[in-house]
Amino acid sequence: MKEYLSEDIIRGKLYDRTIIKKLMSYIMRYRLSALLSISMVFMATLMFLLGPYIFGYAIDHGIVKGDKGMVIKMALLLLGVETFRALLVIVQNYNIQNIGQKVMMDLRMELFSHIQTLPVSFFDKNPVGRLVTRLTNDIAALGELFSAGIIVVIGDVFIIVGIIVTMFLLNVKLALAALCVLPVMFVISIFFGKKIKIAFREIKRKLARINSYLNENITGMKTIQLFNREKKNYETFDSVNKDYLHEQVRYVRYYALFQPALNIMNALSVALILWYGAIRYFSDDLTLGILVVFFAYIQGIFDPIRDIVEKYNIFQGAMASAERVFGLMKESPENDYDKLTLGKGAPLQEVEGRIEFKDVWFAYNDSDYVLKELSFKIDSGQSLALVGATGSGKTSVANVLTRLYEIDRGVILLDNKNIQNIDKTQLRQIVGVISQEIFLFSGTIRDNIS
Structure with a gap:
């Protein structure tokens, strides 16, 4: 970063x-x-x-x-x-x-x-x-x-x-x-x-820090109250706020x-x-x-x-x-993502749904691999349950399948085609994911599901 x-x-x-x-x-x-x-x-x-x-x-x-x-x-x-x-x-x-x-x-x-x-x-x-x-x-x-x-x-x-x-x-x-x-x-x-x-540059930097801290604490208020972190977080915010006051003064x-x-x-x-x-x-x-x-x-x-x-x-x-x-x-967008013409990659005319992972390696940070030499195959119409402890990589499988994250090694095939060569927009329309983390946007139920 x-x-x-x-x-x-x-x-x-x-x-x-x-x-x-x-x-x-x-x-x-x-x-x-x-x-x-x-x-x-x-x-x-x-x-x-x-x-x-x-x-x-x-x-x-x-x-x-x-x-x-x-x-x-x-x-x-x-x-x-x-x-x-x-x-x-x-x-x-x-x-x-x-x-x-x-x-x-x-x-x-x-x-x-x-x-x-x-x-x-x-x-x-x-x-x-x-x-x-x-x-x-x-x-x-x-x-x-x-x-x-x-x-x-x-x-x-x-x-x-x-x-x-x-x-x-x-x-x-x-x-x-x-x-x-x-x-x-x-x-x-x-x-x-x-x-x-x-002074101006420091004011801007420390204001951003205040906004970031407020966002994280308000978003995670349930966890803060559950672990009785109110006093500790108040002291931390007091320190951040005083830093901002110092620059303003x-x-x-x-x-x-x-x-x-x-x-x-x-x-x-x-x-x-x-x-x-x-x-x-x-x-x-x-x-x-x-x-x-x-x-x-x-x-x-x-x-x-x-x-x-x-x-x-x-x-x-x-x-x-x-x-x-x-x-x-200047931050680089997703690989092969074009915000103006979403049409890169090979289109799939008909999708049968065969998925295959071949020797897949993936890490969120450097070489701390979550997936190591992962290989399996799911035929069209077949159901497969991935069972494992928290942090074992179950969610990561769905993330790399939809190319929210790019794998480090190996290959993932959809109907015998490398997903790296498939248009991302179409790939994410084909693969349906129901996340364990529920997020509702402002608006009606129709707005959230349409």
Whole structure:
């Protein structure tokens, strides 16, 4: 069993190009909607940049000069710009959420379809709770990335770049003074980003462990109560739960330090604008309107930076989830199982029912053989009872006959044809098995037997 399934350990680069490329392939299925969203993000960014400039223009050419008509015109223009921007944001958010939900559905269906192709031995070795986590929590994390991550971050980048360019176009010296704190802020972001990355991965891993433990205990509650294991299992769960709490607290601690650090950089930048802007204003090298525009822009540039940090956290969780989801998708399906065209192997036109085992060897784990040199023959219409102690291999005979498990040596014949060469779907329609372990699916009796 692979380690990432047994212990949910995630290795590899944070931004693995292979994973990014695979994730983008799902967005490309809805490329028109994605391009529409990016276009609306770009237009909304232009409207965002235009707002403070209109305000500053109204101050310099309306308020300072006492031109009431200009003030009214600029006020109406500003209202129109903000209204148009609000409409763009509404349509953009709806479109992005729509893309995210569709991508999430596609991922969930593909993963569920693939899980159905995996051999029974895979489910023997992997707890159900972890597999359910892949289909629920991990897919939801990827859905959040698509719906509130990638395209939104693109919009934030547009705003940051647009503000920097506009500030330099308005006044180069004041722009340099205002933005000199950005390198320090980037260093802080990289430092805390690495810490947050580790915490996010551990949170995901330990959440999967909680889900797995809960699934096993709730499923096996009858056995737990029968052997008076309630206290012992409670103590074990308490330990697992505290591990999860520890990782959550560590993440909160990093985030609690990171946000104030950004706020300090924001305040420092505002102070620099106030100091240097006042000097330039008193020397008549800067208008009051431009100074106000800079204050608006510097506040506007830190908001998308904070947003990118939050989306960066989403990215951390989504990348860890993507590694697990795509890792599960890489698991090999049953031998000669094709989930799209179930028609491999030789079909049987008429079945008489002669079964023969010839020197069959089979082990669930390595060389710990359950069946050794097993040979017998059952003619058509003949009945045969296999009698033996628990664990002697009676159920294993039925498992290998239906190819739920593959034998290690020997051959099994059905009407003198090797079952390895018979289509699995047809084989399992021919061989009827009544399991000693009763399992009822949700629904009616008809649903369970049809």
